[in-house]
Amino acid sequence: MKTIIANWKSNPNSVKDAVILAKSTEKAALKYPQAEVVVAPPFLYLTEAKKELKYAKLGAQDSFWNEGGAYTGEVNLAQLKTAGVSFVIIGHSERRRYLGESDEVINRKVSASLRYGLQVVLCVGNQERSEDPMRVISSQLAQDLKGLAPGDKVENLTVAYEPIWAIGTGDAESPDGAANVAARIKEQLTRYWKIGSPRVLYGGSVDDKNIAKFLEKEEIDGVLVGGASLKAAEFGRMIKETNSKS
Numbered sequence: 001m002k003t004i005i006a007n008w009k010s011n012p013n014s015v016k017d018a019v020i021l022a023k024s025t026e027k028a029a030l031k032y033p034q035a036e037v038v039v040a041p042p043f044l045y046l047t048e049a050k051k052e053l054k055y056a057k058l059g060a061q062d063s064f065w066n067e068g069g070a071y072t073g074e075v076n077l078a079q080l081k082t083a084g085v086s087f088v089i090i091g092h093s094e095r096r097r098y099l100g101e102s103d104e105v106i107n108r109k110v111s112a113s114l115r116y117g118l119q120v121v122l123c124v125g126n127q128e129r130s131e132d133p134m135r136v137i138s139s140q141l142a143q144d145l146k147g148l149a150p151g152d153k154v155e156n157l158t159v160a161y162e163p164i165w166a167i168g169t170g171d172a173e174s175p176d177g178a179a180n181v182a183a184r185i186k187e188q189l190t191r192y193w194k195i196g197s198p199r200v201l202y203g204g205s206v207d208d209k210n211i212a213k214f215l216e217k218e219e220i221d222g223v224l225v226g227g228a229s230l231k232a233a234e235f236g237r238m239i240k241e242t243n244s245k246s
Contacts, residue, residue, distance in 0.1 A: 022049040028236040
């Protein structure tokens with residue numbers, strides 16, 4: 001089974017539109033049940049989205065590393081579980097860039113979320129197209145997964161390769177290039193964290209026109225979709241394609 005994750009980012013701007021989008025995604029998920037579909041709306045819409053999602057799974061765009069306390073503005077792990085969240089995206093490049101999230105902070109979030117039983121999607125990626133992505137990714141993995149061992153539920157970890165230069169630009173990584181990086185990430189996850197069947201997704205300007213070329217690569221276990229996930233018809237076609245490649 002291949003996975004497709006809808007990262008709505010800071011969209012849409014009303015509960016009504018969020019419900020409509022969740023309904024359309026759920027309809028496609030039910031129609032194409034071989035695909036694992038995850039919807040990650042803003043925190044504000046988690047509860048409303050959950051009401052519409054029966055087959056598709058609910059994800060969060062971030063987490064805090066504690067269950068509660070004096071942490072103004074944060075949404076904690078217990079609250080996510082209560083809302084019905086089963087997946088959480090951590091370390092997205094936009095949070096690293098705009099909110100200054102360090103690898104130390106990301107490590108705390110990954111560790112806590114795994115221990116809490118969530119499926120963690122850790123985002124890693126390089127800034128420049130001209131550089132070897134693994135020079136950056138190897139360092140990110142080492143820091144973001146520091147201290148984790150098989151007993152820490154690392155089997156619930158998925159890594160999303162998202163080259164920063166490709167996000168929101170319409171200029172995606174080549175399928176062959178993404179598959180090569182995915183294979184190298186899997187080799188490190190197996191060697192250093194003893195994950196038996198590591199999963200790696202690709203994210204970065206994925207749409208209904210190029211998704212098939214990524215999913216046909218056996219090294220790529222799915223896609224993390226941004227802007228295209230906000231377009232109901234297009235995302236429905238992407239779920240259909242994910243289903244056919246599963």
